[in-house]
Amino acid sequence: MRLFTLLICLCLVTPVWAQKHQISSKELASVDAYVQQLMKDWRVVGSSVTIIHKDKVIFSKGYGYRDLDKKLPVTSRTLFGIASNTKLFTAMGAAILHDEKKLDLDKPVRNYFPEIRFATTELDEKLTLRDMLSHRSGVPRWDGVWSGSGYSLQEIVDRLQYLKPTLGFREGYLYNNNMYAAAGAVTARVNGTTWSELIRQRIFEPLEMKHSYFSFEDAAATGEFASDYFVSLADSTIKTHTKDAHCDCWAPAANIVSSSEDLSHWIIAHLNGGTYNGRRAFSPKALAETIRPNNIASKQMVFDEVFYGLYGLGRSSTSYKGHVIVSHGGVISSYRSQISIAPKDSIGIIVLTNTAQGSSMANAAVYGIYDRLLKLGETPWSQKYQMEYKKGLREAAHEADSLRGLQIKGTRPGHDLASYTGKFEHPAYGTMEITLTGEKLHLTFRDRSQDLEHFHFDQFWAAQDPEYPILFNGRLMRLQFLTNGSGKIDRIRTGISTDPEVEFVRK
Incomplete structure (x- = not known):
């Protein structure tokens, strides 16, 4: 509990000078050069980077290609799968309904969806939307249940009863896409619509997000959807990834496809009390509800510069070199995204990529951009993430070697x-x-x-x-x-x- 309180206090402290800092063209030029180098370091085929300050886009540029074979460039309107950044929208949908008293985030979800069942009586009786949206159900990922399944959203909800917890209820942080899918189903039931209709009506339309979609198929029909790629571990060549089939089952957890242009409207609203272009999409109270910490997401610091992470509803928060950062990442097929906000500094950053190695590039981009805009000293983030990436490959190889080491040689199958x-x-x-x-x-x-x-x-x-x-x-x-x-x-x-x-x- 002491750690939780300390984290909240640190996330509320930001130097006063940072709030008044003006961003210069020289700093933006430095950002441009930095991102270009990251593209080379990580062999990313295409990326879109947008920076918002207060209520304006101050930097927006496409790098590389949305289609490598056809040499079609990335622009601010290029579409990418934003994957788990979809969770921000699902959580905001719930917060809006909570703000309007149409549901209570702290009441059991069975009050709104009576037929839903979980693997334990305790979860049946006590699990709330806040628990589901802050990953504190005690139920692990169970991603194999939905990945490639072709299930409907309702079929995922029906299968929650078979997904056993591995932690006690509200005893820790276990990221769970299935719970987000189910939370989306609950909010849709309360709203009397589908989940996609809820998000479209309450968020996309007031924010003028006219080029955001809920499936790969709809995005592809526009001609603006980026192809996605990966660097082969076999021969180090860049290859085209076969897109995962669209599945309604993960829609509230990972389905949104958008562009940095559309997402800039979302960020501007966050930095301006829920308002974009004179129209309010959500109240400051609803926004605060999503940011308010409910869980400790990380109890160890991977990097000295980034403090322990907290998790609210659909977003994490931390202190980066003394500055509050609220963010989330996304991974689907070979699309990688990072959407980050420094609320006390009125800065938002969007990084979208179409290459599997783009997660590290996006993370390095966000931290490096903050370094340059806020004059925090330039940490060599690309090198740091290269070390972590190589460490991950070594650990994966070691796991496979360890499994092979368990093999008893010279045996035969016990049956024909x-x-x-x-x-x-x-x-x-x-x-x-x-x-x-x-x-x-x-x-x-x-x-x-x-x-x-x-x-x-x-x-x-x-x-x-x-x-x-x-x-x-x-x-x-x-x-x-x-x-x-x-x-x-x-x-x-x-x-x-x-x-x-x-x-x-x-x-």
Whole structure:
């Protein structure tokens, strides 16, 4: 509790001179040169960077290409998937309804959505929208449930009852996209619309965000949607990423596609009490509700310059070199985004990229821009993030090597290969199918299709992808086939993505 209080106090303290600081053309030129260097450092194909000061855009520039093959440049109107920055809109939608007393963020969500069920009685009886929007349910990510599923939003809500918590209720921070999806469904129910209609009517329209969309398909139809890319881990070449299929299931958590031009309206409203171009979208009270800390997001400091993080509703806050920073990042397909506000300094920064390595570039850009605009001294952020990136690759490789080290050499499968085939089902994940082609078992799960290699005894693992040597978001997928009392294989125990292990039962 003492740490929580200290964090809040530090986030409220900002030097008075910073609030009066005027930004010069020389400082903006320095920003431009800095971003150009970051593009080279991280091999980012395309990026859009916009800076807002008070109620005006003072810098907006596209870098690189939205389509590398056609050499189409990025502009301020180029569309990018903003991924988890969608959460800011979902949280604001809830805060607006709370402000209008149409719902109470601190009342159990079953007051508004009676049929919703969770994995424990305590969550059924006590879980609130504030809990869901500040990641304090105690339920881990379970991203494998929705990723590539094709589920509807309602189908995700129906599956929450199978997603068990790993922390006590309100005992910590566990980021959870499924809870955000469900929170969006709750606000839609209260508003009497769909979630997208709520956001469009209450936020997009008053903020004149006329070129923001709720699906990749709608964005692509405009001709302004950036292609997305990644740097292959196999041969270091830049390759086009196959976009993830649109799925309503993650809409309130990650679906919005927008441009830095449209998002600048959103930031201007944040810096001006919820008003853009003379029209109010949300009240200062609703805005304050989203920023007010409810949870401690990080209990260790990765960098000395950035203090421990707090989490409000759809955004985190911290102290950067003594300045309050309210921000959120986003990752979907190979799109990376960072939307950051220094409220006491009346500065907002938007960085959108179309390359998988762009997360580090976007983070380095935001901190480096603050350094230059606020005269904080120029920390070598690109080098710092390069060190963290390489550390992450080493740790992922070490995890894979550690798994291989557990292998008992010289063993054979305990059954003939045909015995492992069939369809296996889990109530949240759906169906996994194992087939046999020649002497090779093959796994099909949603949009994933992989050969299986024998590990030892009745364990197999998914063959590695040469582009991504570490499968399923940094984790090799190992399948343990289990038998019933008759010695017949009737279950598969495995973990999808970084989710806890579960059992798929033969259909």
